Amino acid sequence: MACHKYEIASSRREFLVKTGLGIGTAALAQILTSDALADAGTFAGGLPGSPHFAPKAKRVICLFQSGGPSHLDLLDEKPLLSSRFNEDLPDSVRKGQRITGMVASQPRLALQPSKFSFQPGGKSGARISDLLPSIRAIADDICIIRSLHTEAINHDPAITFFQTGSQQPGRPSIGAWTDYGLGRLNENLPSFVVLISVSIKGGAGQGLLARLWGSGFLPSRHQGVQFRSAGDPVLYLSDPAGMTRKRRRTMLDGLAELNRIQEAESGDPEIETRISQYEMAYRMQTSVPDLVDFSHEPDSVLDLYGKDVKQPGTFAHNCLLARRLAERDVRFIQLYHRDWDHHGDLNGRLPILARDVDQASAGLVKDLKQRGLLDDTLVIWGGEFGRTPYAQGEAKREAYGRDHHGKAFSIWMAGGGIKPGTVYGATDDFGFNVIENPVHIHDLQATLLHCLGIDHTKLTHKFQGRQFRLTDVHGRVVKDILA
Amino acid sequence: MRLPVIEKSVQCSGQIADQVLRTSIALFIVSASCVAGSPPTALDFNRDIRPILSENCFYCHGQDANKRQADLRLDLRDAAIEAEAIIPKDPASSELIKRINTSDPKEQMPPPRSNRHLSTEQKRILEQWIAQGANYEAHWAFVTPKRPIEPAVKHLGWTRNPIDRFVLAKLETEGLSPSVEADRPTLIKRLSIDLVGLPPSPQEVDTFVNDSDPNAYETLVDRLLASPHYGERMALDWLDTARYADSNGFQQDGDTWQWIWRDWVVRALNSDLPFDQFTIWQLAGDLLPDATTDQKVASGFNRNHLLNGEGGAIAEEQRFVNLFDRIDTTATTWLGLTMACAQCHDHKYDPITQRDYYSLLDAFNKVPESGTPQFFSSRIRVAAPFLELPTEEYKTRVAELDLQIAALSPDAKLSADSAFEGWRAGIFADGKPSEGKGLPDPVLTVLRKLDADRSDEEKKSLEAGLRKQFDEKVRPGLVAKLQSIAKHEELKKKLADYRGDQLPRVMIMSDAKERETSILSRGEYLNPIAKVTFATPAFLPPLASDAPKNRLGLAQWLVAPEHPLTSRVQVNRMWQHFFGMGIVKTAEDFGVQSEYPVHGELLDWLAVEFRDHGWSMKAIQRLIVTSATYRQTSRMSLKLRSRDLENRLFARSSRFRMPSLILRDWSLASSSLINPKIGGAPVYPYQPDAIWEALAITKERDFTYPASSDQDLYRRSLYTFWRRTVGPANMFDASNRQTCRVRTSITSTPLHALTTLNDPTWVEAARMLAQQGIKSSPDLNAQLIDVFRRVLTRKPTEIDLAVLRRAYAKQLAIYQADPAGAKLFLGFGASQRDASISLSEHAALSAVCLAILNLDEALTRE
Numbered sequence A: 001m002a003c004h005k006y007e008i009a010s011s012r013r014e015f016l017v018k019t020g021l022g023i024g025t026a027a028l029a030q031i032l033t034s035d036a037l038a039d040a041g042t043f044a045g046g047l048p049g050s051p052h053f054a055p056k057a058k059r060v061i062c063l064f065q066s067g068g069p070s071h072l073d074l075l076d077e078k079p080l081l082s083s084r085f086n087e088d089l090p091d092s093v094r095k096g097q098r099i100t101g102m103v104a105s106q107p108r109l110a111l112q113p114s115k116f117s118f119q120p121g122g123k124s125g126a127r128i129s130d131l132l133p134s135i136r137a138i139a140d141d142i143c144i145i146r147s148l149h150t151e152a153i154n155h156d157p158a159i160t161f162f163q164t165g166s167q168q169p170g171r172p173s174i175g176a177w178t179d180y181g182l183g184r185l186n187e188n189l190p191s192f193v194v195l196i197s198v199s200i201k202g203g204a205g206q207g208l209l210a211r212l213w214g215s216g217f218l219p220s221r222h223q224g225v226q227f228r229s230a231g232d233p234v235l236y237l238s239d240p241a242g243m244t245r246k247r248r249r250t251m252l253d254g255l256a257e258l259n260r261i262q263e264a265e266s267g268d269p270e271i272e273t274r275i276s277q278y279e280m281a282y283r284m285q286t287s288v289p290d291l292v293d294f295s296h297e298p299d300s301v302l303d304l305y306g307k308d309v310k311q312p313g314t315f316a317h318n319c320l321l322a323r324r325l326a327e328r329d330v331r332f333i334q335l336y337h338r339d340w341d342h343h344g345d346l347n348g349r350l351p352i353l354a355r356d357v358d359q360a361s362a363g364l365v366k367d368l369k370q371r372g373l374l375d376d377t378l379v380i381w382g383g384e385f386g387r388t389p390y391a392q393g394e395a396k397r398e399a400y401g402r403d404h405h406g407k408a409f410s411i412w413m414a415g416g417g418i419k420p421g422t423v424y425g426a427t428d429d430f431g432f433n434v435i436e437n438p439v440h441i442h443d444l445q446a447t448l449l450h451c452l453g454i455d456h457t458k459l460t461h462k463f464q465g466r467q468f469r470l471t472d473v474h475g476r477v478v479k480d481i482l483a
Numbered sequence B: 001m002r003l004p005v006i007e008k009s010v011q012c013s014g015q016i017a018d019q020v021l022r023t024s025i026a027l028f029i030v031s032a033s034c035v036a037g038s039p040p041t042a043l044d045f046n047r048d049i050r051p052i053l054s055e056n057c058f059y060c061h062g063q064d065a066n067k068r069q070a071d072l073r074l075d076l077r078d079a080a081i082e083a084e085a086i087i088p089k090d091p092a093s094s095e096l097i098k099r100i101n102t103s104d105p106k107e108q109m110p111p112p113r114s115n116r117h118l119s120t121e122q123k124r125i126l127e128q129w130i131a132q133g134a135n136y137e138a139h140w141a142f143v144t145p146k147r148p149i150e151p152a153v154k155h156l157g158w159t160r161n162p163i164d165r166f167v168l169a170k171l172e173t174e175g176l177s178p179s180v181e182a183d184r185p186t187l188i189k190r191l192s193i194d195l196v197g198l199p200p201s202p203q204e205v206d207t208f209v210n211d212s213d214p215n216a217y218e219t220l221v222d223r224l225l226a227s228p229h230y231g232e233r234m235a236l237d238w239l240d241t242a243r244y245a246d247s248n249g250f251q252q253d254g255d256t257w258q259w260i261w262r263d264w265v266v267r268a269l270n271s272d273l274p275f276d277q278f279t280i281w282q283l284a285g286d287l288l289p290d291a292t293t294d295q296k297v298a299s300g301f302n303r304n305h306l307l308n309g310e311g312g313a314i315a316e317e318q319r320f321v322n323l324f325d326r327i328d329t330t331a332t333t334w335l336g337l338t339m340a341c342a343q344c345h346d347h348k349y350d351p352i353t354q355r356d357y358y359s360l361l362d363a364f365n366k367v368p369e370s371g372t373p374q375f376f377s378s379r380i381r382v383a384a385p386f387l388e389l390p391t392e393e394y395k396t397r398v399a400e401l402d403l404q405i406a407a408l409s410p411d412a413k414l415s416a417d418s419a420f421e422g423w424r425a426g427i428f429a430d431g432k433p434s435e436g437k438g439l440p441d442p443v444l445t446v447l448r449k450l451d452a453d454r455s456d457e458e459k460k461s462l463e464a465g466l467r468k469q470f471d472e473k474v475r476p477g478l479v480a481k482l483q484s485i486a487k488h489e490e491l492k493k494k495l496a497d498y499r500g501d502q503l504p505r506v507m508i509m510s511d512a513k514e515r516e517t518s519i520l521s522r523g524e525y526l527n528p529i530a531k532v533t534f535a536t537p538a539f540l541p542p543l544a545s546d547a548p549k550n551r552l553g554l555a556q557w558l559v560a561p562e563h564p565l566t567s568r569v570q571v572n573r574m575w576q577h578f579f580g581m582g583i584v585k586t587a588e589d590f591g592v593q594s595e596y597p598v599h600g601e602l603l604d605w606l607a608v609e610f611r612d613h614g615w616s617m618k619a620i621q622r623l624i625v626t627s628a629t630y631r632q633t634s635r636m637s638l639k640l641r642s643r644d645l646e647n648r649l650f651a652r653s654s655r656f657r658m659p660s661l662i663l664r665d666w667s668l669a670s671s672s673l674i675n676p677k678i679g680g681a682p683v684y685p686y687q688p689d690a691i692w693e694a695l696a697i698t699k700e701r702d703f704t705y706p707a708s709s710d711q712d713l714y715r716r717s718l719y720t721f722w723r724r725t726v727g728p729a730n731m732f733d734a735s736n737r738q739t740c741r742v743r744t745s746i747t748s749t750p751l752h753a754l755t756t757l758n759d760p761t762w763v764e765a766a767r768m769l770a771q772q773g774i775k776s777s778p779d780l781n782a783q784l785i786d787v788f789r790r791v792l793t794r795k796p797t798e799i800d801l802a803v804l805r806r807a808y809a810k811q812l813a814i815y816q817a818d819p820a821g822a823k824l825f826l827g828f829g830a831s832q833r834d835a836s837i838s839l840s841e842h843a844a845l846s847a848v849c850l851a852i853l854n855l856d857e858a859l860t861r862e
Helices: A005-018 A025-033 A035-040 A133-137 A155-164 A174-182 A245-266 A270-291 A299-305 A315-327 A346-370 A441-451 B006-011 B016-030 B045-056 B077-082 B095-101 B120-131 B162-173 B184-195 B202-209 B216-225 B228-241 B259-270 B275-287 B293-303 B315-335 B354-364 B392-429 B441-448 B456-479 B483-502 B551-558 B566-579 B600-612 B617-625 B638-643 B660-670 B710-714 B750-758 B760-776 B780-792 B798-816 B819-825 B839-853
Strands: A059-065 A118-121 A126-129 A142-149 A192-197 A225-227 A332-337 A377-382 A386-391 A402-405 A409-414 A422-424 A434-436 A460-463 A466-469 B386-388 B505-507 B517-520 B528-532
Touching: A059 A174, A059 A315, A059 A346, A118 A133, A126 A133, A133 A346, A142 A434, A142 A441, A174 A192, A174 A332, A174 A441, A192 A315, A245 A270, A245 B798, A245 B839, A270 A315, A270 B750, A299 A315, A299 A346, A315 A332, A315 A346, A332 A346, A346 A377, A377 A441, A386 A409, B045 B120, B095 B120, B162 B600, B184 B202, B184 B216, B184 B228, B184 B617, B202 B780, B216 B617, B228 B259, B228 B315, B228 B566, B228 B660, B259 B293, B275 B293, B275 B551, B293 B315, B293 B386, B293 B505, B315 B354, B315 B566, B354 B517, B354 B528, B354 B551, B392 B456, B392 B483, B441 B456, B456 B483, B566 B600, B566 B617, B600 B617, B660 B750, B660 B760, B660 B780, B750 B760, B760 B780, B760 B839, B780 B798, B780 B839, B798 B819, B798 B839, B819 B839
Parallel strands: A059 A332, A059 A377, A142 A422, A192 A225, A192 A332
Antiparallel strands: A118 A126, A142 A409, A377 A409, A386 A402, A460 A466, B386 B505, B517 B528
16 A cells, blocks of 8 residues: 555655756656556556546445355346246256255255245336345345356355456455556555454354455555454554554654654665655554544434444444445445355345345445435445355255355446446346346456446556456456446 | 566556656667667667567467467567568568558557557667568577676676676676675674574674674674574575465365474575475475485475365365466476466467476376365364374373273273173063164064074174164263263373374375376366376476486476576576565566566576586575675665666665564564574464454354464564464565465555554564663663664664654653553563563653664665
């Protein structure tokens, strides 16, 4: 994370000019393009030439539902599963699709209907499950994609694929790419923030991995900063006990004084950067506590998010925090909610998870809208894959579970250049295959970058002799869902 | 000199600022070596032409047949000429030149939609090249290095060894002079950081500074090279390369025993195991005749990858993920090449085919492994093959348990036997045994017969059936009632649990499983298309005819004298260690897309020296650190700052922030907190609360951070437990230890500042440092000098001292007025505070020490 990138670069340039070095444009070009300085933060606004065109969205809030929420019980209604209850999944539908190690030994794949009802929402009439009544109520503000598909069938590779464009670890995450390409909008906060919530009554669910917000081969300053719900919101944010703000100020002043002597001695421009980073750290120590202090939020706003909002670490709390981060122009806000992995007892556990997120997700969209922030904030809601139309174990009307399914699943998006009140793409009657307007994960990533004014084929970084990008060599902007 | 700015200009497009930039870059190239302002030199294919062709043309007109357009190759001279793309000495008729100059978007090359763009200057260079005859040369890094002649220099007196000749010759051509030698306190600080990663004591500094022996510097170098901490310092980079961590890196993130391999690395480096052996052991130690334990352990290099044991994981798919990782890691580490591209298709730039990739993969495909780890305890998950290496402690404990179990066995057996007899008697006494006893039908059938009616066969099966029923169904119920059995069972379980959790099992390589290898269509493990057997890539020197066709052959081939890459790649990494950047900046890539080295001859000289003198890493390192080049000051004059900011010409020493792992060691050592113990199981020093739980899957195991106590808190960072899913919070800018990394970026962020200002590690170190200072003298000046020297080696100047005294006075006033605050501030860490020291003085000096530990100079290797 680098602040003042541009300021530093220009002051360096001024310095060189003012000191009458008379260096040529060419040498200046070298200074301005050297990696050493890029690491010190030369490109304030990200890469030169970015954004590539006028962006619709300035920032992104990704409400990631980790574990694989069942599209068949939430966003993609399939009456056929009910009429053909407990019949075998036809081979003509499965088409040899491989299945996970968990059901590979199961004698049959029996069709499993949802026990939850669906109703139309808003003027657009998109049919959404009774488990998500608040989201259904904002159907006219969102765009549901029912034709997403991914390549992985297990959690780690699938989440890594969603967040980095590759199933294998080692690539930068979306937020790191956007920080690298576009730079920062805020001087006092990190530009890529990660919030992790826990279910009120559910379990902890699948683990998360810090690499999901890592910077891969990009400089590590682009990695996401995890805000924590207990202890310091940012690691090591608090001054040690017994060290007041004033004492810290005194100490930093002495430090800067000695560092400036050293700068004159060594001639190293890095020291200037270091001094400014210590100053930004000092400012963060004020800006972050202010950010997480909800005491001035009126009840009318708190009510939008539901009663969990006051409890740190809940999804509702993090949604309000996400809005406050968006207001402060943090570029990429990544929420994770866990425990959507319902191999069994989906009937019992899915309602708990839906209750965790329904009101707060809708509340966030409404709150952004009423502040005029929704127009330039892209909101994405969804998980790494969907779930199978066949039961894991026996098919039962009331009590059942579903396995992972990557061939087709649903997400929704809102704001930031996305066409509201639409449903895009469709699956077959089993919810197993996409039959209309398929959207691959790379397409979703290309579209996300497009909303931010980035041509996904042009945001590249050379590593190991090759230009890498978020969408690898794939991806297509889904123009039909753009406003 | 070609400057590494061209690649950037290709990415940037569209904006005015960028146009300015590009123009200036063009200007740059016009004057060829404009940094130095010397006259332009003749075109050199590798330096001037290949980078342009590779970046802009080879993607579609290179060696990948699947992507090739218009059946045209520009990577081969004959093919390009035959297609009339190039007509030597006739640029105007050459199709290549016509296409790059046309304004017709349908004809234009590179095509406008390719996001590739040739500058006017690049076009001019290509024309000039064709006019001169369109000479091609093999990529420099793929040709065996020959020892270059040491160049003539004007100021021979400055040079100390051949390295300096190459450096000085270039400087003289560029019209630059080397910098003066750094002062001795700086030199000892620099050497200590680079060679052992621990600060010298003020006495050691004094000894060196006052040593009038002309070999004082060399004596110091030799002492540090012989230090047992040398291996710890040098291991850090190698652990990044080997993607070493202490856990598997997926959902359950089971702990492993790979630290046994890590300890081997430290020992091997300390004993200066020659790099060819270092290579062979790690790639194929298990295949050496009569392989020793160390050789087998060394082969764990290629078992340090991630392991996915997720419930739904398909083992065979994961096995291939691991295989691909081994290829990528091995190729990056020794060849300095990225092979991953060739997993799915022929490499776009380097002459590596998909067949090459899978022919090499065959060497790693014989491991008797499933692809997923096994459960040994809720904590430990490792995958076969592994080596069981019981420690003395383990053996003792197991022997104890065995004894206890043996002691209880007769009693337990007696109890169990008599219980069985009683139960059996009950069955027979019950004239009409009912189903209520839960006996299986076949047993009941026989039991219902009269004894006389039972055949011998039936009698036998009846007894066996009863015994089975008793052992399986009845006996477990008795455990609670019969104490001798209960105790016996409990001990047996205890032994099994102990074995699972505590028997060290280090994962190693083995070729025990015959498997056929196939080329996989698009790299998908379910789509084999053609069988292959082991072979090395065709564009590199061939495998010796008598070499084994397996991993051992591969390892031997890598260190064969004619191999063009291994020696260059390794000396480049060694150079990177001491200068912050390799001679080839792209340490991970020596392929045709890599940067053309400014100091290619120096690199080759070092590579040949390394190869021909027994592959001794210490010898090359000694050569580097005893050079006049290394001994220069790192001070950046305004001239150098404008001419060579990145220090590619080595007109000074480099200046860069220490790795965060060394920063922690430095603060622990300068405050005398450090525990210098070498090797052993990882430890768990201070980390923020709940650092693991928030992310972990907690239902399968307890993820509470098992914080260490006492001396384990102060072990070197190398020994901090590295959980792959959540790395240590206070080790920033580090490799992620998930994939092979041979170059890490050094950045500067506010989060780093927060860490070194607020992490209890540093706060405690500041307190202990202050305590050392206070105990060294009653005089404030002497105290300040003492603590300053412990961290920075040099003595503070009068100005430094004045600033420190002022800072101290301010802090003292604050803490005198706030004793409670002083007490709190001095309360960090487990180490004992000397209660005889005044609270306010101790707190004030601690605050000053914390500032000293955060000085740029304290964080930086100068």
